[in-house]
Amino acid sequence: MLELQHPDIIGDMATRLENVITAYHDTPGAVIPVLRECQNIVGYLPVELIDYISVGLNLSKSEVLGVATFYSLFSLTPKGRHTIRACLGTACYVKGGKEVMNRIKQTYKVEEGGTTEDRRFSLEAVRCLGACGLAPVMVVDQDTHGKVSPDRIVEILEQYE
């Protein structure tokens, strides 16, 4: 097995990653669950980790990279301490989701898909969180916030350090 060395892979992460690979080694079509679990451990998927996974699952690097770049869940770059998922699904859009999004961008100087310079927030636009009744909807880490307005969103985000 390849030696896994990366500044963001610390503590027991390497062992946990190895366990994931071992668990799925013989399962056909396991790339997506493996990428998911590895990303859960490290927070994102550095290229070295992609190499490690491809060797571990006996696949070509381009195959694994191809899957990792196809699905929007996977990120090859590090994330901020908090992830803001701003819904721009139809219901939220009609209810002013775009204005909320713009306010976040202006206030925190961050682009869609980007991370603030101090790594406090990553901002993602998502399409429908299945909570349209509360549009516009915003998920910060695991917390769902409904009926947010441009003013309220800043208030909400200030609670996340």
Place this chain on the structure above:
Amino acid sequence: MANPRLQLMLCTGTGCLASGSKEFQTALEEEIKKQGLEGEVKIIETGCNGFCAVGPVMLVQPEGIFYQKLTPKDAPLLVEEHFLKGRPVEKLLYVEPASKETIPTMNEIPFFSNQKFWVMRNKGAIDPESIDEYIARDGYFGMAKALNEMTAEEIIQEVKDSGLRGRGGAGFPTGLKWQFASKADSDIKYVLCNADEGDPGAFMDRSILEADPHAVIEGMIIAAKAINASKGYIYCRTEYPMAIQRLTLAIKNAREYGLLGEDILQSGFNFDIEIYQGAGAFVCGEETALMRSIEGKRGMPRPRPPFPANKGLWERPTVLNNVETLANISQIILNGASWFSSIGTESSKGTKVFALSGDVNNIGLVEVPMGITLKQMIFEIGGGIPKKRKFKAVQLGGPSGGCVPEQHLDTPVDYEAIARVGAIMGSGGVIVMDENTCMVDMARFFMDFIQDESCGKCPPCREGTKRLLEILNKICEGNGEPGDIEALEELSLRIKESALCGLGQTAPNPVLSTLRYFKDEYIAHVYEKRCPAKRCVALLKFKVDPEKCHKCGLCYQACPVGAISWEKKQPAVIDREKCIQCLSCYEACRFDAID
């Protein structure tokens, strides 16, 4: 606690959770303990009740009293007045907005009384994490009948006779699909459940899974028996963590009860289910892409034939059905095809669940008998348009669908009738739009979505939709030119004809349907450089018309950056230097006085 006097069915669906139902629950539990009522009243956490707009909601059974907009502060009063003294707390009951009448019981609230609960028969009525409660309401009886008393042919015939059509969008007859797969020759077959719910603005599948996960599992087992499959997957969006958690538990409990796995109910039939989590790609809702994704590949569609009924997952015969389709099955088997087909129109039977959202008062999930009109759904059940604004259009079917304007609101809920007016039944997303919605901007919104989600495999979809988006962006930014509208039309038709999968073939629909009914808005944007709905920032002047201004100061209060100056009896003035073009003032003005 054997028999509680009162059951408190507290909604902990996604909507109510976000409105604070957990906080309320904690306060309520404490209060119940304080008053020593633990043995008498019991809180049951239910899945989505449907009436998300007034959440958190709670139904008190057996009385049927419906409480809404609950906060932790309300707990002491509720316990003291209602649970102890038996007097419902009036200020927490539902008030009908139009008549201002207080309606204490759920069944009398128009939002509920005009619906028909078949698929959602258990929503809010059982604890979705309890298999016993599901069984107590005839759960797994349909499956028992299918496994022990019926042949595969009889099951297929029953489903065919019922007239059930796929609820995932295309409306293909479910029984026929099963028949194809049952005839395919193979020792390994699969039954898949499509819980990818990609249409942005639809959340019924999520709610069904959260409120009644066993119904979907039961439907899958019956499908498996019909085609003789031994393995199933539920492909669920990763954005739905609670649905995944409840499904996982439901599968575990069903196995423990011998209702899933080897030799189910000693019938000799084996079937097991695994959950597969998606990873965020809209196109994976398409059947062939979904199967590729389970195989661990990039989720790109492939041309059909061969159809999945012959060559699906891992090249084996496969049936893929939508969550809502499957949730209908056990009831059809149990009550019979003629029971099911007694409701609906000639070609569309049973009920359909819709996710009502946008500019409508009663936002939430509704289940209606096929055949009622869109008007009834939006105005009787949905309670009409808020803020005294006018209805403009309703969008059905999401990015593959179209909009229906006022003159067609009498269209019934029926696959063919909706298609005739240029929309699709789709998976059930219904977005109501008021007069302040710009239809060109809506078309642009959907095209932006499609561009993001196109898998890039076929050029018409990849390049064609990019071109459509460029033109729409240009128009919304005030740079539209003569010829643009014609180019949109022509390009749309070409993409429809030549794209590889359903995503591309239906992608131009939002453009075509807005062009069909709202061409005047396109013309205003292109030739008059004007956005009639006042949504397209580049076409707005951000200037108060002193003639129209009522000097009320609402815009002044709404402006987040202090860019508006106003004094009593003076018209407001916007400082363009400070203005961040957030449109708050346009939203606030009641007199259309800002240009």
